[in-house]
Amino acid sequence: MMSGKDNATSWLVLSVVTFSVFLEIGTVKGFSVLLPDLKEQLDTQTWIVGSSIAIITAFGYLLGLSSGFFVKVFSPRICVMTSGLIASIGLIVCSLATSPPTLLLGLMFTGFLLVQETVLVGVVPEYFDKYYKAAVGIYACGTGLGIVILPIITQLLLDLYGWRGALLILSGISFHSVPCGALIKAHISHETKLSQDNVYHQLFNAEDAVAEDKSLPRKLLQDLSEAIGLPLLTRLPFITRVVIPGFIWGYTLIGWMIYMVSFAVSNGLSIKQGSIVAASGGVGVVVVRISIPLLHKYMTYKELLYISSVITAISLSLTTFFTSYIALNIISLFFGLGIGCLGGELYISAKVNSEDSEHFYAIAWIHVAYGSGSILSGIVTGLLYDVTGSFTISFNILAAITLMTTVSLGCGDIFGIKKTCLGNVL
Template identity: 60%
Template sequence: MVKDSARSWFVLAVVTFSMFLEIGTIKGFSILLPDLKHQLDTHTWIIGSSISIMTGFGCTFSLLTDALVKIFSPRVCVMTSGLIASTGLIVCSLATSPFTLLLGLILTSSLLIQETVVIGILPDYFDRYFNAAVGIFSCGTALAILTLPLPIQILLDTYGWRGTLLLLSGIVLHSVPCGSLLGVEKKVEKRECEQIFDLSMSHCNSGSDDTHGLSDLPRRLMGLHLMTRLSFVTRVFVQSLACGYIITGWLIYMVSFAISKGASLKEATIIVTSGGIGMLAIRVGNTMLHKIMTYKQLLYLASAVMAISLSLMTVFTNFIVLNIISVIFGGAIGVFGMEMYISAKVNSSDSDHFHSIAWLHLSFGWAAILSGFITGYLFDMTGSFTISFNILAAVSLLATLSLAVGDFLIRSN
């Protein structure tokens, strides 16, 4: 197929919409968290952990997306995941207990599988403008944080949390017609014995005594060989662990954090929206950023700014100051999340890109589950988010340390 063509930009629009749906759904649940906690008569950490499990569950299964795309096609995968996610939100709207809510959230997690699919096919459509494409589809995250909090708050006041979730289900269902507009071609051409597992033909013809192909299966299917590369582990895997922990803690608990600082629910929603403004502004200027700095320099800078801004959030209580800090943090996490995808492409070959994105999402999901539990549990135990948000800041510094140690070891070798 022709890269950087008009069709490529059309596919990019589908990718951007997928990112918008995923982050918008997580942000919607974070705004509904206080009502869910009250209506289901449970603890903050239980609801927060359930939301993060939705992220983690979908990211864990993202390792299988390469095989799914080879068996079916990006079109089928995106349409099916959108339908399952919409059904999951309907189940959430009918929840009468935390367990029922968790069941619906697990179904909704298929949005994460959809995200891996659409990002994984991006190098098939872009070459020269790949960095610009990353900046554009990353704007889907920023737009969701910027545009959805206030409408969701209005819907919550008007229809309650059950009605709001039903409306979110309808929005997510739009990914089905969007997915139908993708091309029918598969990422790789189907071939006998190679269409699923990417094994060489010699393994198929060598007879049952040759076990090398079977032993090679996990590496081919899940890209395990990437985890033996120091550059990939320190610049992609650890960075996505940090990003998953930080952004999940912020997305799920920022509204509750602002309320604990004395803000009203609407003021807390505005503070979150400010973060979306910062994120969108920095991602629109993505191309210019890469003319000034490399992706590694941007990762260093973003992790340092995130650590400082998260620490300052625990100190100040003024509404205007919190909005300013939120804009700065949004810009920093916007750069950090965007550079992870560029780092994943730089530190893996084109044939490994699907696996690279899958491992990135897997580590993101594992960290998201931890963040959802630890951040909420510490609040329930202490009645304050101070310790939790300082831990988020410490994780940012660990990301910087990982980059520095990795670069030192790579140079020394």
């Protein structure tokens, strides 16, 4: 494989990263198309199926926090290929589900799509330097393409083969990530490389070290802290500009993705029309993420985070007032523009607010925050619908929580200004 960055191999690997993002987000959105059938066939409530679907994101991203350790031990290539295989098996288990617990088990395995994505996004700096921001914009388009394409494919498969057949075919599609993973480097850079022998020594030969070092527990805790990038959580800029917005991004996006089709159906639209409404949001995501390099010529990443959170919140509120087919498509387009920009800029924010050697862990913590928000949204949004019989309150809560991004960024900026002023005085 060619060495260096920003070369032909880099762009080939970027296509693999984009496919992984496409597959992950598209699979979650595809399950939202299947939600009404799953609810009926498994004889359960909306929030139970919705929160189970959110497990794909929550469990996968939480597990992704440990992916840095496994990448150092087994290499990115092995991690990507193994994750793709487990996710494919998970979709097969979902297709055989006869009860909510069986579906949940399959969805937990499917969540390894998120582990795969965490690994791939984390190694992007290994391939790009000058064109890093452009690379982020391109692989982030996978989100929009997944929202546009896979739900439509899922709907067609549902009509032809039923939900079980649709999931089996989706399993075959996800299996393609296994050979794609073979294109990734078999190692990572020397700056972050940790030898396999050294890792095994730390884990399995700790008893020999006790006699030499009585502070072993403290050392082990320190090693664990470094292995998951915990020091990042001690920095206010990283918390206010990455972690909290990441949680909000997950809560908003997953709540919209899982329940938007059901929301449209509850307002008199057909499932196909609801899928098209969701696809309009995907178009907005693709458009804004293609435009990210251009937007950066005029605005900073923080300005884009502020603006995108406001656009997203307004569009979610308008959804509850204008429920016609045409209006929902237009509003969904603007929602896609807002949420797509918000998600894309978070990756830029993670790079800006962390050291180069910490980039992999910064991505993992974004995904942990995203996954935490998604599982909460999956439960709360669906539960409120089951209780009230309407999505109005749920979607207004999504809008209100989205605006908390501006509050988090504002608090971080105010604290930063005060800290700078105090430093000047001292």
